[in-house]
Amino acid sequence: EEKRLSYEAKLDICDHSVAQKLLQIAIEKKSNLIVSADVTTTQELLELAEKVGPHIVALKTHVDILMDFDADETILPLKDLATKYNFLLMEDRKFADIGNTQELQFTYGTYRISNWADFVTAQVIAGYESLDCFRNVGVAAIIGMSSNGTLTDANYREEATKIALSHPNVFGGVSQNKIPNELLLFTPGINLADAGDGKGQQYNTPHHAFTQLETDFIIVGRGIYKADDAEQSALTYKIAGWKAYEGSL
C-alpha cells in the first residue's frame, strides 16, 4: 500500500521558500495545525494569537473582517507574536480578479497585504498570469472548496491543479481532495464536534483529512476560537492532527 510522504520527504520536493518554512515548523513543533482567526477586533486577534501561537504552524487571517484594522496596532504586534512563537501569517484573501487588479488589491488599500503576509490564498479562476503579482510571497491556490454546492467539481479541480503545479509562485493548494505531492495541501472544514454550520460549511475530522486526503495542514476556525478554552482546544486539534499524520505514514 502506498503511504503518504512525510514532512521530511516533502522538504526534498517542495522547493518554494514558504513551503520549506512551513515544513520545518511542522517538524519542529510536531504540529500541522493552522488556526483560522476569524475574529472581528484586533484585541481578540492578538489574544487568540498569544494563546494558540505555541501550537500552530500558521495563523490564517481574514483581515478585512477586523473592525479596527490598523497597520501599527494590528500588524506590528501580530508580527511580533509570529516571531515569538514561530508561526507564519496566511492571509486568506482569496484573490479572484485579473492580474492588474489583484496586484493593486495585494499592494494598496487599507490592508497592504504584501507588506506583512507570508503567504496568501488566491483563486485561479482568472488564469495562470493572474498569479504573477504574488512574486514576493507564496500562494496557496484554491483548488476545491468545503462548502455544500461548490462549483469546484473534478474538472475544475484538475484544471486548477495544472495552474498550481506550473506557476512558480504557487507552492500549495487548498482542497477537500488529494492533490499532487509537489504541492502542500491545506484542508479547512475541520471540526471534531460538528458536521456543518447551517450555512453551507461541511466539516470532516483531522483523521479523515490525513488518511483520505493525505493533507499536510488542517485549518480550524470555530472549533478553536469559539471554544471556552481556545488554547486547550488548539492543543487538542494539534495532538489529533499529529496523531492522524503519524498514523497515515
Ligand code: 5BU
Ligand atoms: P471554520 O470556522 O473552521 O468553519 O472556518 C473555516 C475557515 O476556512 C474560514 O475562514 C473560511 O473562510 C476558510 N475556508 C473554508 O472554510 N473552506 C474553504 O473551502 C476555503 C476556506 Br478555500
